[in-house]
Amino acid sequence: MTNIIMLGCNGRMGQMITGLAAEDSQVQIVAGVDLVDNRENGYPVFQDIMKCDVEADVIIDFSSANGFEERIDYAVEKKVPIIVCSTGLSQKQLSYMEQASQRVAILKSANMSLGINLLMKLLKEAAQKLCVEGFDVEIVEQHHGKKLDAPSGTALALADSVNEAMDNQYEYVYDRSQVRQPRGKKELGISSVRGGTIVGDHEVIFAGTDEVITFKHTAYSRAVFAKGSITAAKYLKGKSAGLYDMADVLL
Numbered sequence: 001m002t003n004i005i006m007l008g009c010n011g012r013m014g015q016m017i018t019g020l021a022a023e024d025s026q027v028q029i030v031a032g033v034d035l036v037d038n039r040e041n042g043y044p045v046f047q048d049i050m051k052c053d054v055e056a057d058v059i060i061d062f063s064s065a066n067g068f069e070e071r072i073d074y075a076v077e078k079k080v081p082i083i084v085c086s087t088g089l090s091q092k093q094l095s096y097m098e099q100a101s102q103r104v105a106i107l108k109s110a111n112m113s114l115g116i117n118l119l120m121k122l123l124k125e126a127a128q129k130l131c132v133e134g135f136d137v138e139i140v141e142q143h144h145g146k147k148l149d150a151p152s153g154t155a156l157a158l159a160d161s162v163n164e165a166m167d168n169q170y171e172y173v174y175d176r177s178q179v180r181q182p183r184g185k186k187e188l189g190i191s192s193v194r195g196g197t198i199v200g201d202h203e204v205i206f207a208g209t210d211e212v213i214t215f216k217h218t219a220y221s222r223a224v225f226a227k228g229s230i231t232a233a234k235y236l237k238g239k240s241a242g243l244y245d246m247a248d249v250l251l
Contacts, residue, residue, distance in 0.1 A: 002027045002237045005056040008063035010034040016226040030054050049074050058233040068093050072100045081105035081236040101243040107236050109246040110157040112228035115217050117246035124165040131166050135208040142193040142201040150192035159188055
């Protein structure tokens with residue numbers, strides 16, 4: 001049994017993870033942390049993480065960037081591995097996390113979906129075969145109209161997978177509207193679409209001479225991110241200090 005402390009437990013993702021965990025005999029949420037305690041979760045909820053005195057094997061953090069350092073300090077102090085799903089972290093906060101990973105196990109991923117993380121691995125192999133043959137690479141990502149950032153963190157992570165496989169030769173291009181010139185061979189285009197209630201759609205296009213190969217991932221529900229978080233929690237239980245990602249979970 002993997003015992004979990006859920007940070008941001010009363011948010012949309014926190015409630016989804018709570019529901020999925022209740023259906024999984026291998027995990028249970030033993031405590032939650034949230035600024036608003038307005039739900040009957042079946043486990044105690046603390047408004048201040050430092051007041052949480054419930055023992056656990058893993059922490060899942062789906063809360064905001066505010067107070068991130070305090071949450072990391074708690075994980076280090078209690079020696080509890082933590083899965084960081086918070087978005088919008090500053091470079092300073094990321095550096096703080098990396099330093100803390102020398103003392104406790106931390107798993108950080110731009111996207112908790114198992115499918116997306118498998119796609120990242122496949123893209124590295126594809127790039128090494130196709131890019132050397134002159135294929136151009138373009139990424140198109142689609143999200144709901146209320147998403148604030150563009151391109152998505154996942155689109156950038158997919159681009160990084162291709163670029164890392166090719167020794168970081170590519171320059172990311174987000175807008176060609178102001179330039180009238182042929183596409184450069186070392187450009188990696190990233191385009192964003194915003195509208196409706198699209199949960200998440202990512203398409204990676206390898207366009208060559210007379211043929212096109214497309215990799216596509218579509219998330220129909222945020223449940224895919226919740227399921228990935230629970231799988232990661234099972235993996236991270238008992239792990240030694242270090243910085244992990246979903247690629248480790250898939251090994």
